Amino acid sequence: MIPTLFLFCRFHVLRLIRPHPFVTTVCAASLLLLMVSLALLTQETQATKLANEQLEELRHAASRPVIAVQPAGPQLAAPALPWFRSSDLVAQFSRVAEESKLPLDEIGYLLEEGATRPYLRYRITMTVAASYPAIRQFVANVTSTMGHVDLDSISCTRADIVVAPLTCELAFSAFFRAEAYG
Incomplete structure (x- = not known):
């Protein structure tokens, strides 16, 4: 078959x-x-x-409703902020600028008053003229050596394409304990 x-x-x-x-x-x-x-x-x-x-x-x-359960472990505390001493802050910025070989042109300091906040905010603005790697190294050194300082903004301009150094406006915020300030 x-x-x-x-x-x-x-x-x-x-x-x-x-x-x-x-x-x-x-x-x-x-x-x-x-x-x-x-x-x-x-x-x-x-x-x-x-x-x-x-x-x-x-x-x-x-x-289904989610029930939030608080962990039994210890709560993380806020970071310990240093006491407010403007002369120490100026010295620290100058030292970091020297280590980074960055000339500081203009520096402005402003203490923000805020009675409702548990900290003081000190604004530092500066104008620098240098190469991009030098400015980047300076910012990295500031944030690594001063834990209570943060970069708020950076704005760079160049006068001409053939001019090597940049002119940058840097704005930092430094935070301090509020209870130590009068």
């Missing part, structure tokens, strides 16, 4: 291929492409179904 079926199929396949080889090849390639497409469609359908199930689980979990 099987050899007869094999001979029958062979006869009809050869009968199709011999007179129209190109059409038969295109049909076979199309059939193969159809089977691959169906396999991919099945796989993507299953992946979409799984993603929809996960989405529904997340929506269900999000609809």
